[in-house]
Amino acid sequence: xxxxxxxxxxxGQGILTIAATLGLCAVEEGLYIKQSEVHGMSQRGGDxxxxxxxxxxxxxxxxxxxxxxxxxxxxxxxxxxxxxPMLNPEKGWLITNSKPFVNISDYPDINNIVAQIEQVKNxxxxxxxxxxxxxxxxxxxxxxxxxxxxxFLDLDYGLIEIALKKLFGxxxxxxxxxxxxxxxxxxxxxxxxx
Amino acid sequence: MQKLLLLGDEAIAQAAIDxxxxxxxxxxxxxxxxxxxxxxxxxxxxxxNIHSSWSTNEKxxxxxxxxxxxxxxxxxxxxKHVGLNVAADAFVNSAITGxxxxxxxVVADDPSxxxxxxxxxxxxxxxxxxxxxxxxxxxxxxxxxxxxxxxxSEQMSIPVLLRITTRLAHSRSAVxxxxxxxxNELKLPSDLKQFILLPSIARKRYKGLLENxxxxxxxxxxxxxxxxxxxxxxxxxxxxxxxxxxYLMENYQDGEVPYPVLKITQYPAPRDMIKKxxxxxxxxxxxxxxxxxxxxxxxxxxxxxxxxxxxxxxxIPRDGELxxxxxxxxxxxxxxxxxxxxxxxxxxxxxxxxGCGHIDVYNALNVVMADYSGGRxxxxxxxxxxxxxxxxxxxxxxxxxxASITMAKGxxxxxxxxxxxxxxDSTFTHSGITGLLDAVNExxxxxxxxxxxxxxxxxxxxxxxxxxxxxxxxxxxxVKPEHLKVIKPLRKYHDxxxxxxxxxxxxQGVSVIIPRRECVRTLDRRMRAKHLKKEKK
Numbered sequence: 219x220x221x222x223x224x225x226x227x228x229x230g231q232g233i234l235t236i237a238a239t240l241g242l243c244a245v246e247e248g249l250y251i252k253q254s255e256v257h258g259m260s261q262r263g264g265d266x267x268x269x270x271x272x273x274x275x276x277x278x279x280x281x282x283x284x285x286x287x288x289x290x291x292x293x294x295x296x297x298x299x300x301x302x303p304m305l306n307p308e309k310g311w312l313i314t315n316s317k318p319f320v321n322i323s324d325y326p327d328i329n330n331i332v333a334q335i336e337q338v339k340n341x342x343x344x345x346x347x348x349x350x351x352x353x354x355x356x357x358x359x360x361x362x363x364x365x366x367x368x369x370f371l372d373l374d375y376g377l378i379e380i381a382l383k384k385l386f387g388x389x390x391x392x393x394x395x396x397x398x399x400x401x402x403x404x405x406x407x408x409x410x411x412x
Numbered sequence: 413m414q415k416l417l418l419l420g421d422e423a424i425a426q427a428a429i430d431x432x433x434x435x436x437x438x439x440x441x442x443x444x445x446x447x448x449x450x451x452x453x454x455x456x457x458x459x460x461n462i463h464s465s466w467s468t469n470e471k472x473x474x475x476x477x478x479x480x481x482x483x484x485x486x487x488x489x490x491x492k493h494v495g496l497n498v499a500a501d502a503f504v505n506s507a508i509t510g511x512x513x514x515x516x517x518v519v520a521d522d523p524s525x526x527x528x529x530x531x532x533x534x535x536x537x538x539x540x541x542x543x544x545x546x547x548x549x550x551x552x553x554x555x556x557x558x559x560x561x562x563x564x565s566e567q568m569s570i571p572v573l574l575r576i577t578t579r580l581a582h583s584r585s586a587v588x589x590x591x592x593x594x595x596n597e598l599k600l601p602s603d604l605k606q607f608i609l610l611p612s613i614a615r616k617r618y619k620g621l622l623e624n625x626x627x628x629x630x631x632x633x634x635x636x637x638x639x640x641x642x643x644x645x646x647x648x649x650x651x652x653x654x655x656x657x658x659y660l661m662e663n664y665q666d667g668e669v670p671y672p673v674l675k676i677t678q679y680p681a682p683r684d685m686i687k688k689x690x691x692x693x694x695x696x697x698x699x700x701x702x703x704x705x706x707x708x709x710x711x712x713x714x715x716x717x718x719x720x721x722x723x724x725x726x727x728i729p730r731d732g733e734l735x736x737x738x739x740x741x742x743x744x745x746x747x748x749x750x751x752x753x754x755x756x757x758x759x760x761x762x763x764x765x766x767g768c769g770h771i772d773v774y775n776a777l778n779v780v781m782a783d784y785s786g787g788r789x790x791x792x793x794x795x796x797x798x799x800x801x802x803x804x805x806x807x808x809x810x811x812x813x814x815a816s817i818t819m820a821k822g823x824x825x826x827x828x829x830x831x832x833x834x835x836x837d838s839t840f841t842h843s844g845i846t847g848l849l850d851a852v853n854e855x856x857x858x859x860x861x862x863x864x865x866x867x868x869x870x871x872x873x874x875x876x877x878x879x880x881x882x883x884x885x886x887x888x889x890x891v892k893p894e895h896l897k898v899i900k901p902l903r904k905y906h907d908x909x910x911x912x913x914x915x916x917x918x919x920q921g922v923s924v925i926i927p928r929r930e931c932v933r934t935l936d937r938r939m940r941a942k943h944l945k946k947e948k949k
Contacts, residue, residue: 263763330756
């Protein structure tokens, strides 16, 4: 088992929560993991990415080579495209939120962005905010995205549930259940639209 | 032993706690901040009463750590690469005094300047000070090397430099802990003159340091951290330093490199091992995360009789961090590509947070400065440096901590009046106070805006040394009370703030304006914590 994943978004959008969940999955499953993060200046509303590498064999580089990522998981549509040079052009999956995060004055026409995403061979695009709202977890859009990515992770779905329970356990059962519902909603969307 | 999933920074912190640390000292700076934060949040560290409060700057941190070492206890001091410039006086001289209790100086370099103004390589500082340097390859090695580094420091009575770079500092991996060691007892140095660097004593100490170089080298050859791996194809020999090893091995997934490889993680550079590689191989490829330190060492001035490839001959780009692809190309291995970034993608530079007080300061300042010719706002290191970008385009300089005040003074001394300095509260106490004293002593016609958000914002909201004391500091330095103005940077006070700035900038002497409003991030965090507390009750 070997999965190289780029997490993408804008500083403050919660990609590190996705990273932490994957990290807990790795620990639970006894997998090797390397997960690089962005701290410092870019966190101030700039583009941020995290390289997450999971494997049953030891991992060398903290960075994924270009063209070798198995997945881009993005909580923002334009940001998902920024890392296309990293994605394996044949086998890679791009899973992204469709809801733009507009904090720049020259944000492009969202239709042009969606058109580009649809040109990626394997992709899932979903309105994670709306789906999160629909299942009563408006703050868990990032977990909806993780759910949509889950069928392609080569990780047991139950494992991700265990990781979320661990991650949010301190905040009480309600928060855990809202996140589990968000995960499921994302998963269902991906299974229907893959 | 217990396994933890830790950032490189956190692995260093956990190792220090486990190795009997008594105090950690630091000023926040990306990518080093999380080392100290980890100790601050650690329950174990609290139980063991380990000192972990922030220092005012890297120099005070380095000196306090040296004080802990002086009394025989183990200390760690952490900083980003440019922080070592600030601490350099203490650092270089600490090699002459030597250490008593184990002393590790952790410096996190930032090649590619993800969050920095240069990409200087701290190994040169280590070499300059003539202290042993450790440069771990991964999180586990970082953990192990802290234990080793404290022992080495005590055995050799010398501070040890631990150098990491961004990708190790901010990457997480599993780390296995070692047995926990007790803190040292208080014990003064056997020679109580050791730390008195009067010329007569310093000369002796320096000779001792020179003599000790052979011992440091011997440690490099025998510690086991530097490793030689044989290979059947002697047409090339490879040297990696620090995390370059990972990028090399990424290109040989089966773990078998056809060429001999020397993995360097400890300095002085291991002479015998390098000699063996050079003797065996036709040419040498040097892979270094940082400046070409080992490469220059091998090449000499004329590269006589030895073919060395690396950053100096263009095999590797001269600047920036390494990655697996750069190393693949250097080895002549097939490169891998994804698709290009579509043209529709717009850059998304970092920006000040919505609601940030610095924004209101710039909105007012820009109105005032529109009355003058351009190029008059000297700024500094912090979130407000983002005022250089549109839509503000409000500042003209950003060089080093504190340089706003002193550069404005220099410009005014040269007849460029008015000159304005824009600095944050934490940067002001870090390195701005002495510059303001210079300006006061000459009554230089400058206006200093200390934009006070009561935190160290850019690095994530750490305590700021001057919180609640900024006016008192300015007045004590001799700033005239009638030219010290505290304002509230809010949109509703915009016109009033413009008026105050206008008057003070027109004043022909030192004036200080302190726009004060808490950082929106720390405010948000505080409110959430309060809310959570209420819920629990």
